[in-house]
Amino acid sequence: MSAPFDRLLCGLRAATLADDAGYGLIEDAAIGIRDGRIVYIGPQANLTAEQRQSAREIELFDSALATPALIDCHTHLVFGGNRAREFEMRLNGASYTEIAQAGGGILSTVRATREASEEQLLTAALPRARALMRDGVATIEIKSGYGLDADTELRMLRVARRVGEVLGISVRTTLLAAHALPPEYAGRADDYIEHVCREILPAAHSAGLVDAVDAFCEGIGFSPEQTRRVFDAASALGLPVKLHADQLSNLGGAALVADYGGLSADHIEYTDEAAVARMAERGTVAVLLPGAFLCLRETQLPPIDALRHHRVPMAVSTDLNPGTSPLMSLRLAMNLACTLFRLTPEEALRGATVNAAKALGLADRGRLAEGMRADIAVWGVTEPAELSYWMGAELLQAVQVARLRAD
Numbered sequence: 001m002s003a004p005f006d007r008l009l010c011g012l013r014a015a016t017l018a019d020d021a022g023y024g025l026i027e028d029a030a031i032g033i034r035d036g037r038i039v040y041i042g043p044q045a046n047l048t049a050e051q052r053q054s055a056r057e058i059e060l061f062d063s064a065l066a067t068p069a070l071i072d073c074h075t076h077l078v079f080g081g082n083r084a085r086e087f088e089m090r091l092n093g094a095s096y097t098e099i100a101q102a103g104g105g106i107l108s109t110v111r112a113t114r115e116a117s118e119e120q121l122l123t124a125a126l127p128r129a130r131a132l133m134r135d136g137v138a139t140i141e142i143k144s145g146y147g148l149d150a151d152t153e154l155r156m157l158r159v160a161r162r163v164g165e166v167l168g169i170s171v172r173t174t175l176l177a178a179h180a181l182p183p184e185y186a187g188r189a190d191d192y193i194e195h196v197c198r199e200i201l202p203a204a205h206s207a208g209l210v211d212a213v214d215a216f217c218e219g220i221g222f223s224p225e226q227t228r229r230v231f232d233a234a235s236a237l238g239l240p241v242k243l244h245a246d247q248l249s250n251l252g253g254a255a256l257v258a259d260y261g262g263l264s265a266d267h268i269e270y271t272d273e274a275a276v277a278r279m280a281e282r283g284t285v286a287v288l289l290p291g292a293f294l295c296l297r298e299t300q301l302p303p304i305d306a307l308r309h310h311r312v313p314m315a316v317s318t319d320l321n322p323g324t325s326p327l328m329s330l331r332l333a334m335n336l337a338c339t340l341f342r343l344t345p346e347e348a349l350r351g352a353t354v355n356a357a358k359a360l361g362l363a364d365r366g367r368l369a370e371g372m373r374a375d376i377a378v379w380g381v382t383e384p385a386e387l388s389y390w391m392g393a394e395l396l397q398a399v400q401v402a403r404l405r406a407d
């Protein structure tokens, strides 16, 4: 007798995304789960009577759509305060620069984050993560980057890990200490980068808090040379890298992170075709962030056709942060990727599942297939395109999140 299922989900229309193209639809599908993994996915009719009877628990659905649980691969959801007041000031005529000169902008979030205790940061972060979960998200990447000193950066990463523990979802943590120049290092960016490489990164790494390392390579962030220093330090510790690249100008960030074999180049509105070709060669994923594009009222579109042409996997994420993307819905990010960037709904769904998993270096999720984690979202719709089409409704009907011993 074959080993029993812990759980059997029946009566599904499954969009497996199992192959490189198409939704991989299975009609009248069943999914058998054992020890947190999918051990059967296929037509219900192919299950033997023995398999059916073996299930400890059976859940019946009425042709509901099943997809891999969604993955938000780029967020900054741990932070103190918020910037709603600045949003209001901008709409009343103040410029972004005036606000920044008056001590606002990203540094106002740094101040509020430094002042917040671990408990306060956790209390503020949990509802944001819960909002993402209402869209079937079961894996979230969370960055530091509003501490900019060792104490606060580590506090942010600890809070991020606790979000995962409290909510029973996977959280991947990314150190983004090279996000902005802290006020105490004004005029001394190279010294701050030295501090990041010699103090903050090793401390966060030895505390076991870093899954990847990110930086903001931009005129208002750090130069390519400074970014390389951070990446060299990360590589020396065996940590993968990713980059906020070419968001407001083309400093060659996407090519740079590809040169390091980085996991992803994120934003990439100004990336040119040669850099896209380099990303393809090195397997670097393009992470598209239409929420920031919308809120900054950007006009320069990311090079979608070149990404398609060179077969660079495209991920879609919220970039949830208090400054440029206060967006708490990954489904809405998928809709914006379609309406603003002209992704197809299939590309948007791949972007929030299989390609988002690639952007995090995770091979065990993002598709529905035997052997994969049993992270499954079940929706009250029938067409996969509906996930990108509807704006603002709660479509999620059920979610199954694997709890594995290794988590």
Ligand code: NIG
Binding pocket: 105, 106, 109, 216, 244, 247, 292, 319, 321, 322, 323, 324, 325
């Ligand atoms: O991903 N681009 C840099 N960092 C964030 C925004 C940070 C902020 O304004 O608080 C982003 O857009």
Ligand code: FE
Binding pocket: 074, 076, 244, 319, 321
């Ligand atoms: Fe970001």
